[in-house]
Amino acid sequence: MTNIKTITLGRRGFLLGAASTLCAPAIVRAQGAKAAKVSVGRQPYAAGNSPVTQYMMNEKLFEKAASELGYDLTVDWRDYPSALPMVEAFVSGNLDIGMWGNTPIVRLLSQNQGIHVLTVGEGHLRMVLCTRPDSPIRNMEDLKGKTVGALVGGDPYNALSQMLLHELGNADPRAFDIKVVNTPTQAQAASLPSGMDAAIAIYPAFLKANAEIGTKGIVNSFGYTEAGYKGPAGEGAGILLPGVKKSPFFPDGYYLHRSFWICSERILSADAAIGQAFLVALQRAVVALGKMKPGDISEMVSKYWGLSPELGSKIVEDEVLFQRGWIWPTEGDAAAITQISNFMVEGRLIPKPLTFDQVKSAFSKAAPILQKAYEATGKLPAESDFTAKGAKDLRGLPAWQMNSWKAPA
Template sequence: MTLLKTFLRRGTVALSAALLCAPAMAQKKVDVRLGWQPLSGGSAAIAMYMIREKMFEKQAAKLGYTITPEWKTFAAGPPSNEAMISGQLDIDMHLSALPTVARIATGVPVVPIAIVGSNIANALMVAPKSPINDVSMLPGKTIGLPLGTSAHYVLASIVQTHFSKSIDEMGIKLVNMPVPEAIKMPSGIDVAVVWVPVRFIGPQLGISELLVDANGNTGKGHKSPGTRLPEVKKSWAYPEGYNTDRLYAFAREKFLADHPDVVLAFIRAHMEATAAAVKDKAGVVALANATWKQPEVIAETTLQTYAETSGVRTTPAVLEWDVMTLIKASEYLTFMKVRDKPLTWDGLKPILTKSAAVQKRAWESSDPKVAVGDMRKGFRGETKLYGSIVINGGAPVWEWNDTPDWGKRIYVSGPFKF
């Protein structure tokens, strides 16, 4: 009996040791190639935090994966698109609505997995003491901006909302130029359209002032600074602004199918980094400015502008209005004759719902968990340096299959005819 007890005891100890070692033995090794844009405002700061603290690696380890991430930087959406098309990336982020539409419409095998940036807040700028101090004065003027970008899109949206006519119909001449050049208000242009953080650099250097931004907020370049223009209420995107724009994160379709837990780890890591960035404001300003190299107030204002780093939007889940953003951007591109036809809810459904289960798992494990009811209401907040932020929300993508009119119920027609 004593020998039997000894044998059983040793067997139990050996089994326990084996069970304890099992997770380590079961760790799967995966190389992950990721793309991101260091100049994408507050969203970039979140990525910087996630990379520095190795949050992706730590979240993956909790799910049984040892990952080796290779982070690749891009200056804008088009080169990131090219890298994804050529199979050089598994996950990427910081693509705004226009390049996202191009990516989906051309059939690139990718799936949106999260929203990583909201309240993009592009802006129309004028020279200090410019006689152009109201939107009503834009007809016939010359405007400098990078053609075919989100800056172009917001200008078209403002013009269409105020005049019910296109840029061409209003006699507005466009000059193609990069944002860093446009903000200097060079000879030959009356107005510049730029994005964050460049819009904050102009006033800091005394070379330009805000006329109006994507949300209808005016600055010192407007005759009524510090107000929100009433015309924005006519926009399909109200109460958010003249239009809506987002920064999207993607996973290659095959990578998502092969490694759903790694994609889950990425979303969880981004959520963790977002919460940390909101909490450690001074730390994230210093971290971001090591790359941006701007006056501290510029970095602080940038972080207070984005809904994620300001703590206004607290979930990366893809919601109805995030998909509406793509529908409306595609309508604009169709109006511009860049695309043959716009995207549709029915066409997007089989693409976006591929990541629904992973997004829901990320939400279920989040703490604190944002109630679906709150997602539907959208997000509102106030920051000292930017002001009021409103982000349109909606039901999450994982409710799409159980909601026949998901997305379609919020659709508003216009303003671009095609």
């Protein structure tokens, strides 16, 4: 990983006067601070991680939290357009902390790559099955025999497969003579270039295309219809389709989207205080943003999302971090990785599903600093909220109580 060089500043070799002695504790802290550098990758064109990290950067929350733990920290923030180049940088040792979704995490664990999950980076990102404004495609049944764009090997493709499974009965597009073409960028998917009849795009890209070229939404990954829907369930947006209730991820939807912060071994061992500081800074950012209006949060990252505050607020309101008000990974988040590995086997993306022990091992090393960060930020939420019935997202006991986690059925 990127080298984190630690330097201990020496004491002064002379006596201080009486007045200076009164200030000695502060001076010793300053002199004893460890100078360190850390690289952090983010995806500002995605969802909740964008405003959260932007706020951290603007307010230097990471640096401040590190200072409280004895570090003089320099943060190298890096923007990535998608997960793949970030994963490549991390695996090659050129990135200390990064964030990506379920699919690359499952792939890396399947390959026995030694990755460590820090915490939830964003989640509950809406993915929209969309088409052109004049398209005859109005529901899932209409996809049969058509060409659909999706990020193959990524969350959008997995969401599409689960929508097909629970509404048409089979997760394999080929069962319905559906040809899937890879769309490496979300802007490309939402723009529906020539040769594609429909596509599945993440919500920020869909909203932008909808506003600019009239791209029409049909169904979303939460299980609700969009404005362009017409079919057995009725017509128009906001209808909960019956198939989504059969999903193991309900009430999150057909598919449980989570992206996680991943870190190197060093961040959890020699420089574990940096990992703790990162978690503290993340939680403080989420709490601070939770007090702001969604439109104002969106405006912070308008250069990335390209949306008006009114449209951007829709992404903010969907974000699981803002719905929860906290960042801590739970049993439900971990179980979802296991479940998703089963679907990836069906799609022949990995040879065999992950065991729950494999998934737990990815969370285990960060558990102690997660608990410290939770306690340092005021123990929010109350412990009972982790297992609250009626929550709108899948959750459960936090990672530091993983000894009580149960493997998904």
